[in-house]
Each structure stands twice: as C-alpha cells, then as structure tokens.
Amino acid sequence: MSAIYTEFYLQLVNTRTKSTIDDDTGLYTVMTAGSPVAATCYSDANGTSLTLPGTMTDGVIRFFVAASVTTVDISVLTAGGQSYFIQALTPSQHRVDVNEDNTIQNTLILPYSMASACDALWDTGFDLVAGMKVKDVWLHTTTASTGNGLLVGVSGTTSGFLATVSTTATGFKIHGSPIYTNATGSANYISSTQIRGSLLSEWSYGLATASVAGAKGYWSRKSYLVTAATSLVYMVAATNSGGTGSGYIYIEYELCPTAGN
DSSP: OOSSEEEEEEEEEETTTOOBOOOSSOEEEEEETTSSSBOOOBSSTTOOBOOSSEEOBTTEEEEEEETTOOOEEEEEEOTTSOEEEEEEEOTTOOEEEEOTTOOSOEEEEEEEETTSOBTOEEEEEEEEOTTEEEEEEEEEEEEOOSSOOEEEEETTEEEEEEEEEOOSSOEEEOOOOOEEEOTTSSOEEEOSSOSBOTTTEEEEEOOTTOOSGGGGEEEEEOOEEOOSOEEEEEEEOSOOTTOOOEEEEEEEEEEOTTTTO
C-alpha cells in the first residue's frame, strides 16, 4: 500500500472447484461507491492513469485509487460471460467468487453519462459475449438530465435495445409498448414510435381510426442472441444543455454455451 494511493487487488475464484480462474480478457469498471460516476483509478502506486474499463490479467483485478477513497463499486464481466456487481468493495476483499457453471440468469450493470455530445456514439468499452441471450434492457436514472432521450444498443444498431428513453426525471425506466387512444376514446392502438428497440421487440403499428383488432396493430417481446462479440453502445439523442445526468444500464441475459460455435 502506498502512502498516496490505496491498492485494490482481487482474484477470480471458481466457486465449485475453489481454484483460481485464469482470465486474461475479462473486463471491469470502477465507480464511486453508491454512484454511477467513474472513479479515478491508477494502474500502479506511481499514479499512472488507468483507462476504464480495465482488463484482467490471470483472473486478477488490480488498481489503485487515492488514499482518501475507502470503498468503490465495481462491475465485472468475465471472459465466460458471467457478470457481477460488487457494492462497497473495500481493499481487504481480495477475491471474487465466480460460478462458471451459471448459464441461467445474469445481469450486467454499467454506468451511463448524459454528458456525452448529442448524437455522438458512446462505446461502453464492454462487448456482449457470444452465447448471451439478451432478454431485457432497462435503465435506472439516478441524476436527471436536461437533454431528453437515451438510446441503447449494439454496434450497428444503436437503438436496438432502447430508443429515446426519457432521462429528465430520476427513477427506473422499464418499458412496455406505448398504446395510444384516439380522440374519441373509442379505440386503442399500437404507436408507430416504440421505446423498446427492434432487437427486443417486434410490432406493427395501428391506425387512430381502428375499430377492429387487426387494424390496431400488435406488439410482442423477443430475445437477442449474441453469436459473436458485439460492442455495447449508447447515444444521447437530444442536446443536454446542463451537461449532467447519469445512471445505470441493466442488461438481463442468459448464457447459451454453444451459441458461438
């Protein structure tokens, strides 16, 4: 431990075999405890800047922070596709137990920032791993923004998961399908503008004059199967004059081990 910096050192350990895990491509990002704001991290005790997300070496996560920092939050995505969010991590916690046999339910939690330029693509630095079957994506806005609208998706399909989600108020953003009612209140119909992206839903919008079921459109959920490593991205859809606003992106998925074969 340095007099100026505090060292965090964590080793991934297999929960079943109790042996250390050799992971050289897994990623992690570090946040201020209780906040989605990225923590200032260093790669050594000399204060060499560390770019986040960081990459593990031999299943080891190692970084330094200012000596005044006693706890951080950390989000981890292993090479095998397991994800972990560790809250209030202290320097004394030197291991992360990983269930490499878990192919059922995982949730990758990553921070987002509305300080990004309008219409500029922001790469989270995390890739979705082959074999992930993404079931749902939603947000938790912890600091409201002045610019309205966040898109979340993958490289090539920026709004594939979420399209223009409002972030002007804090809270959880878990969306279904917008359904409109015509002026007379006599019919409901599926909107032509959807919040869930095309990778997680499919729909056919209805007409305001619809009076029969078929003309009202339809909407249904679907899953997105990742067959090759794909960049997870987001974009601020409207000018954010205050330059503030932040929160978390939640990616819920299952692992299908043969999907990348």
